[in-house]
Amino acid sequence: MRDLLPAESAAIGATAAELLSCFASEGYQRVTTPAFEYADVLERGLEVDRRDLVRFVEPDTGEVALLRPDITPQIARIVATQLQDRPAPWRLSYQGTVIRRRRGRARKERQAIQAGVECIGLPGLEADVEVMRLACRAVHAVGLRDVRLELGQVGLARHALQPLSEGARDAAEQALARKDIAALERVAADAGATRAERKTLCALVDLYGDLDVMPRARKALGSWAKPMLDEVEAVAANAPDGVALGVDLGEPRGHAYYTGVSFSLLAPGPGETIGGGGRYDDLVGRFGEAQPATGFGLDVDHLRWALRAAGVEAAREATPKFVVVDDAELTRALREAGAIVATLPKGRRDGLEYARAWGYDALVGARTARRVDGAERRRTMDVPALFAWARGDED
């Protein structure tokens, strides 16, 4: 659990606000859920590996609380228990911190800031396409152009893993996620899977790449796979322009609650997905009346990493930022014109150092104005001239 210092806190806040505003434009309304919940409720919706949870015991009551590793189950809980009287679809957005423990290291948690949406109450293609397109639109809106959209369908791996015993299934799933065909073959053989079953499982390992994987998949998998592959192709056909499309049909999605088409967004830089989501029709029913559902979450840190890797500069700060030494009148005039102004008391000699350390554009003293890049001019009360000069538009 880390602090966000000024530059990072402001940047993350700005990116998250842009994402939420993009979500809002399509009718996704924000809800806020606690970072911390009693485990007995939240765990109904969690399929995160228990070892990844940060759990605490309340000494007085013995009750177990946990830091949320995921916000989607909280949204499912809200829809089923607090918003159940509203007409479908529930279009809700969120932004918040999630925590997962890193295995084997005490006190080492990974804290992520997620922003996402859930579209609950609509089955089928239309909603799958809506959220997939919205995810792409949102990352475009914050300036990321070079994005890869990778489609999956958890039903395929689930079907192929079905014949195995529960214990073997877990090991096979991990081998599949690692794309370790030798381990997968061995686990399946040890579990007594038939040759056909083993062939299907191992076929999944290679079914990733560009869209030309799809005809290969239709051939390698049996007719049972046809409806699922049709779904993936229908969503792919509706992908927005400007994203590179791919598929990963063997992805078992670990312990997640997905039930249908899923997707990941990838971009150079973070080395992990910048977000993803998919259909999860079995989750809301754990808290109340069942509802079909789909949604996605973006990792704001990974997204910002990808933006940096893509060389996308933060939009140039439109607001000029001044440090003014002991001049209430000028301070007032600059603020009224929309500037950010920090004041320093009379006699402070290190004003320029202050301006540099805290990210201001210029220091205005009694006689001179000095820009943090070293430029200097006579001090003036002309606010528009100070604005232009502070930002280097005029020297």
Next chain:
Amino acid sequence: MRDLLPAESAAIGATAAELLSCFASEGYQRVTTPAFEYADVLERGLEVDRRDLVRFVEPDTGEVALLRPDITPQIARIVATQLQDRPAPWRLSYQGTVIRRRRGRARKERQAIQAGVECIGLPGLEADVEVMRLACRAVHAVGLRDVRLELGQVGLARHALQPLSEGARDAAEQALARKDIAALERVAADAGATRAERKTLCALVDLYGDLDVMPRARKALGSWAKPMLDEVEAVAANAPDGVALGVDLGEPRGHAYYTGVSFSLLAPGPGETIGGGGRYDDLVGRFGEAQPATGFGLDVDHLRWALRAAGVEAAREATPKFVVVDDAELTRALREAGAIVATLPKGRRDGLEYARAWGYDALVGARTARRVDGAERRRTMDVPALFAWARGDED
């Protein structure tokens, strides 16, 4: 720990964003601190009654964690341990949730959303005035006009309580906070306080009200009080126009860390302060190098309550909000023009009910457009006309 549903989540988010933007205009830069910290660090800065804390034990390590009841000690920790190399003053802002247990009720916590600033590294009047004025400006900025600013000085009560033994001091402080003169007299007598000491203590009980309390205070308290009363009057002389000024000189501020001039903001409605703050010169040093400091926090829920009580309407939503049934072209055109548009699939008959339940202005179907107030017109592709009509500007 409660959820914020769409309307409340959006309103609180908007108010908090306005406050942070106001703080930013004076150079207060946002930091974000975890809602949850290991107790061994955070407790160095907490003077909240231990019974008010929500504490948890991590089963593996036995370490105690707590939900933060206050954000100021976290900011003090950041300044002393992560930003110690920057030049003073540290002007930092924050927004976040704090949790305090309600005594004697299991699982009943009060969750508050606080937004505030800390100005660290500046001693004396100038900074005291800066944060007091900023607090007033911020509540004005969100629309609250009728505010009372009540000044205090914790040094007065601290001096008067000094002669008592530690046990008696606690009881006397509580009696003073309740303005219970009989109990205060009794505790002080039992503790063996002299007549003069008792007189001073009891005088504090009545030293609240409008500014005419100040000459009374100078008379009732000894010359020891003069520097503190001078401070209060100096801050009062710099209060902004448009706030009603008052003082409460007996306020001991409970277990808080204040060391000098303090203030509360009051407004009709919530029955509790909407915020407050003051000088706390002893806090930062508990985490590193000592620094003079002052700041304030606003309770966003109480502030919104006061706004409702004052009849301040939320600014009329400038963005028109449509529900469009099965029309991708119109949806795109409306969104490009800046509208919020939620779509419904073809064949949905309850579109108007959906629009009402989720706060939209109008429903646009294949042939007609219907406003949630019942008005109806032929559907058109003319976006400006739809905008004006949706908001009732044109019928």
